[in-house]
Amino acid sequence: xxxxxxxxxxxxxxxxxxxxxxxxxxxxxxxxxxxxxxxxxxxxxxxxxxxxxxxxxxxxxxxxxxxxxxxxxxxxxxxxxxxxxxxxxxxxxxxxxxxxxxxxxxxxxxxxxxxxxxxxxxxxxxxxxxxxxxxxxxxxxxxxxxxxxxxxxxxxxxxxxxxxxxxxxxxxxxxxxxxxxxxxxxxxxxxxxxxxxxxxxxxxxxxxxxxxxxxxxxxxxxxxxxxxxxxxxxxxxxxxxxxxxxxxxxxxxxxxxxxxxxxxxxxxxxxxxxxxxxxxxxxxxxxxxxxxxxxxxxxxxxxxxxxxxxxxxxxxxxxxxxxxxxxxxxxxxxxxxxxxxxxxxxxxxxxxxxxxxxxxxxxxxxxxxxxxxxxxxxxxxxxxxxxxxxxxxxxxxxxxxxxxxxxxxxxxxxxxxxxxxxxxxxxxxxxxxxxxxxxxxxxxxxxxxxxxxxxxxxxxxxxxxxxxxxxxxxxxxxxxxxxxxxxxxxxxxxxxxxxxxxxxxxxxxxxxxxxxxxxxxxxxxxxxxxxxxxxxxxxxxxxxxxxxxxxxxxxxxxxxxxx
RNA sequence: UGGGGGAUCGUCCAACGGCAGGACAGCAGACUCUGGAUCUGCCUAUCUAGGUUCGAAUCCUAGUCCCCCAGCCA
Numbered sequence: 001x002x003x004x005x006x007x008x009x010x011x012x013x014x015x016x017x018x019x020x021x022x023x024x025x026x027x028x029x030x031x032x033x034x035x036x037x038x039x040x041x042x043x044x045x046x047x048x049x050x051x052x053x054x055x056x057x058x059x060x061x062x063x064x065x066x067x068x069x070x071x072x073x074x075x076x077x078x079x080x081x082x083x084x085x086x087x088x089x090x091x092x093x094x095x096x097x098x099x100x101x102x103x104x105x106x107x108x109x110x111x112x113x114x115x116x117x118x119x120x121x122x123x124x125x126x127x128x129x130x131x132x133x134x135x136x137x138x139x140x141x142x143x144x145x146x147x148x149x150x151x152x153x154x155x156x157x158x159x160x161x162x163x164x165x166x167x168x169x170x171x172x173x174x175x176x177x178x179x180x181x182x183x184x185x186x187x188x189x190x191x192x193x194x195x196x197x198x199x200x201x202x203x204x205x206x207x208x209x210x211x212x213x214x215x216x217x218x219x220x221x222x223x224x225x226x227x228x229x230x231x232x233x234x235x236x237x238x239x240x241x242x243x244x245x246x247x248x249x250x251x252x253x254x255x256x257x258x259x260x261x262x263x264x265x266x267x268x269x270x271x272x273x274x275x276x277x278x279x280x281x282x283x284x285x286x287x288x289x290x291x292x293x294x295x296x297x298x299x300x301x302x303x304x305x306x307x308x309x310x311x312x313x314x315x316x317x318x319x320x321x322x323x324x325x326x327x328x329x330x331x332x333x334x335x336x337x338x339x340x341x342x343x344x345x346x347x348x349x350x351x352x353x354x355x356x357x358x359x360x361x362x363x364x365x366x367x368x369x370x371x372x373x374x375x376x377x378x379x380x381x382x383x384x385x386x387x388x389x390x391x392x393x394x395x396x397x398x399x400x401x402x403x404x405x406x407x408x409x410x411x412x413x414x415x416x417x418x419x420x421x422x423x424x425x426x427x428x429x430x431x432x433x434x435x436x437x438x439x440x441x442x443x444x445x446x447x448x449x450x451x452x453x454x455x456x457x458x459x460x461x462x463x464x465x466x467x468x469x470x471x472x473x474x475x476x477x478x479x480x481x482x483x484x485x486x487x488x489x490x491x492x493x494x495x496x497x498x499x500x501x502x503x504x505x506x507x508x509x510x511x512x513x514x515x516x517x518x519x520x521x522x523x524x525x526x527x528x529x530x531x532x533x534x535x536x537x538x539x540x541x542x543x544x545x546x547x548x549x550x551x552x553x554x555x556x557x558x559x560x561x562x563x
Numbered sequence: 564u565g566g567g568g569g570a571u572c573g574u575c576c577a578a579c580g581g582c583a584g585g586a587c588a589g590c591a592g593a594c595u596c597u598g599g600a601u602c603u604g605c606c607u608a609u610c611u612a613g614g615u616u617c618g619a620a621u622c623c624u625a626g627u628c629c630c631c632c633a634g635c636c637a
Contacts, residue, residue, distance in 0.1 A: 008585090009577055037637050072636060129635055138633055140565045174635055184566040186633050195635035214637045238567050238632050260568090262630095267574080273637095315586065317576040319569095322630055326574045329587045339600060374600065405598070414596060448596045459596045527597045554598045 011318040013052065013259055017060055017229060026228040030062025033100075033227050034088070035218070037069045038080035038202070040273040041288040041295045042087040044309065044330070048264040051313035053231055054093040065225055066095035070103045071217045073201035081202070083288070087296040091306045098225075102217050103203045105224055109212045110164065112220060112250050113175060113193060117156045121249050122193060123149055124159040125176045132174070135181070136189050142182035143189045149178065163196055166209045170196050177216075179245065187242050191215055219243045223252035230256045233263040234320065264316065265324040267483040269294045270493050284497060285479070291534075291545050292479045292501050302476065303522050303532030303547030304330075308337040327478060334548050338522065338530045343371045343378060346416065346461040347525040347544075348509045349473055351390035353436045353465065356421060359387040364464070367447070369417045383511050385418050388465040390509045392527075395460045396437060398426060403557060405457035407437070414459040416526065420445040461526045468509035471542040473531065475503040510542065517542060524550075 010018060017030060032053040036046065057064035066088060070076050088095070102109075116122035125148045127135065137143030151159075160175055162168065175194035183189055193216040198209045222230045230243075237260045247255055265271060270279075271294060279285045279293070288295050291302035299309065312333040316325050346369075366382040391407070400408040407413050412422040418441075425438030444451050448459070479501045486493030517523070522532040529549035537543040549555075 011576085015579095035637095039637080069637065075636075132635075133633075136633055138565085141633095142565090143633090171635065186566080189633085192635050197635080211635095213635075218637085234568070235631055236637090240567090262569090315575075319576070321569060321575090323575065326587065329575070332587060335599090344597080344599095370596095373597085403598090416596060456596090458598075461597075524597085524599085527599070529599095550597075550599050552598070557598090 012320070013229075013231060013261060013318055014056060014059070016259060017056060020228070021060060029226070029228055030057060030060050031065070031226050031228045032057050032062060032231060033065040033067045033222065033225060034095075035067045035069045035102075035221075035232075036084050037072070037075070038077065038084060039072070039075040040080060040277060041083050041297055043271055043273075043276065043293075043295045044266060044269075044299065044312075045264045045271045045294075046087075047091060047296060047309050048313050048316065048318075049231070049233070050088055050091055050093060051310055052261070052318055055313075056229075056231075062228075063098065064093070064095065065098040065100055065227070067100040067221060067225070068102065069214065069218065069221075070101050070201070070203065071212050071214060073197060073199040073211065076202055078202045083297060087300075090300060091296065092310060100221070100225060101203055102212075102221050103201060105217070105221055106204060106208055106212070108224065109217055109220055110210075112252075113160065113212075113216075114157070115250060116177065116193070117160060117175075118153060119249070120153060120178065122156070122175055122177050123151050124156050124163070124173050125149070125190075126173050129171060132192070136186065137181070139186070145181050146176070146190070149181075149190070160194075163194070163210050164208070166198070168196055170198055172196060175210075177242075177245070179242075185238060185241055187215065187239050188245070191242060215239055215242045216246060219246040219256070219258075220250065220252060222256040223247060223250075223254045226254045227256040230258045232258060232260055234260045235263075236260055260320070261318050262320050262323055265322075266294060266327055266330065267324050268327045268478040268480045268485070270480070270485050275493060278494075279479075282494075284494065291474070291476050301535065301545065303338075303530060303545055304334050305337050305341075305522075308333040311337065324484070331548050335530070335551070338524065338547065340374055341372075342522050342524040342530055344369075344373070344526050345514060345523045346383065346463055346511045347471070347473075347514070347523075347528065347531070348390045348392050348461065348463050348468075349475075349505055349525075349528060350393040351507060351509050352393040352396055352434065354389045354391050354421070354439055354462070355436060356387050356389065356439050356441045357424065358440045361387055363387065364467070367417050381513050383417065383513070384464045384467040385415075386464040386466060389415070389462050390465055390468065391415075391437075391460050391462045395458075396423070396434065398434065403554075406460060407458070412456050414445070414448050414456045415462045416459050417448055418446075418462070419443070419448070420450060420456060461528070463509045463511050465509070467512050469512060469514055469542065471508045471510050471514075471544060473505045473508045473544045473546065474534065475505065475546045477501050477503075508544075514542065522547065 034050050034053045054064040125146050174192045176190045179188045181189045194210045197211050240258050243258050289297035289301045312330050365385045368380050369383045371378040395406045409423050421439040421441045423439050427436035429435045480496045481498045482496040485496040489495040517533045519533045519535045525531050530547040531544040534543040534545045
């Protein structure tokens, strides 16, 4: 690293950590954790948290645990824990042997609850859920004490033990912290610590019928693991006093502190698990890994590289401001990464047949093509050229407008890595639709250069008709048409769904080198964008997903013209 | 009308009492066998009003606007 290279300024979380380390706090130790609830798939918002927690640990010589916050068996499933593990790994982070579950601490959590009861800081409440809500008061009115609030310790102990023993039905009683029913912070109005749930837990089975609440389990889990900096999102800020209360009233082995940052919002995207679940369940997308989803599995299938997502998370920064990041920044990061690494290849998405009239019938030439002009180390390959070719339909216009540089009657263009060709005829069907172009080529321009120095304004991609491979290509666009889906429809985000978010092309033609492509492989289809092989591709039946288009000034001009 | 947060280019992030800077987006140009990439230039911001100070985005006071909280969810 050169002396002039500027290191980006530390965000406020990193600043706090740097200061704590500097001050010698936590014996110079740094320990963070990523604590997902296994009740859904991870999305790009989680990636921000993962990059923060694992990133900060790596940067400052600390460690980051993966901990599943699995305290609500009614919503959690193993399918989700497996997908979450796969996604974190794919993103490029490693929790090594430090895989934990809040459910691993159920016994300790229970014993700590006994401690709170014995010290008079928790009580069993017989009020119903509705009654508890009524007693809680409102934002502007204090709550009032439950009639069970002053139960003797012995009775609380007895009841709590029997709650665990399964003597009571769901909802019959709860364990509550005894704090302050008049607190201006509603979270401190005797929050529920334990509820009765006769439900099968994905890890503990039916061993428990009482389950701890997040506010109680989380700080203790952090303490158990020796977490130094417990990083979460802003909406938990109001819970921090309860986090602190729990740790300060229990003989826990460690005293962690909570810090909050602003969650990520992305334009043209919804991010809440509820909404994503709805898109999946109601069939607006084809699953959690639908390439239009902002889930990590969707982005992976779409072809977004983990490097690009990490770079994005770095660029958006970490702050405490509500934010909506422009989707264009994510796409920029994807292009930036793929531009460096993706092999170039030629594929015609909407084929238009071209016959080179002066090219010998039956002749096939193998021409040299560069695999990646950004990285010559990636070598070259051969592409076949023949009398009958396909070019992109949109690369020909019978009546070209002013700024259109591509092929038109009488006009000469270059076929990439091949020859200059000139359009000498147009064949139409009975509907007047162009079905074939008659062209001539200039043999002297082999390789793409004219010895006489004449220039062409356009270079087109192409494939040799007989040698090309047929493929299905799926074109994706943003899932929503509005930057803030639902904003203009009273929150009904589905009203802003983009009807053109998926277009399936069946008769695409690929250069033959693509025969070897396997699911997950990615390419740049020259002039068209970045594409990857979908998991549904089979040998002989290739399926490609468009990851992202190239920057396309011409398309932009046309869009602007339409408006 | 309780409590907790937050307001800086269109967007995101910096500036930690001393020239408001970077990235994305947008616009214009150069270059180019991808209308790609690359390179140049331009555009645009401190919520308001007072105050402290030689000097304020930063400190103080008073407002305004936005977000979060009344799950036996996390």
